Amino acid sequence: ETGVTQSPTHLIKTRGQQVTLRCSSQSGHNTVSWYQQALGQGPQFIFQYYREEENGRGNFPPRFSGLQFPNYSSELNVNALELDDSALYLCASSPPGQGTDTQYFGPGTRLTVL
């Protein structure tokens, strides 16, 4: 069984640019959550997608947006990048029928904004 995968592994962008991060959920998992983890801190919830619909959102501005596709893979898009957006972006998928008590994280994408 393939786990959660994310791409790219690392990314460097400049202020004002736009970025798209990708996540492939674990096989059969229909819920995907995205988190931002700044250096030395715990992950912060960005939003969650369930069956292609946004299912909840944390305290992030609208320039953070996402998509979930019919195969349950997902994208995180960030527009107008700011220096503070530099962080590890984590994707987690959850299997159906187990609520959100079980999450499996991918290895993350490290984004650096210069």
Next chain:
Amino acid sequence: TQLLEQSPQFLSIQEGENLTVYCNSSSVFSSLQWYRQEPGEGPVLLVTVVTGGEVKKLKRLTFQFGDARKDSSLHITAAQPGDTGLYLCAGVTSGTYKYIFGTGTRLKVLA
């Protein structure tokens, strides 16, 4: 704003010692998870506790959920260098899907 505070923030101990990490909040959680994260990797789920007062054991790790479901602890017996990592607690409140993560405890076990 919901907050989960972990203590201590940093811990450096010798192999064989015991330690306890605490996770505290003023909010009630329907469930609480503990994760371990190593550099360059995503967090790995260790345990989920659901019932107030619940105690779960995973080899040398003992997890306890507070009676009021506002706090939790992780106790490691006879720590080993392989236990080194960032330990995170995360809670979710009933009717929501937002995980609130703690600030993390960075543990280093010296051989």
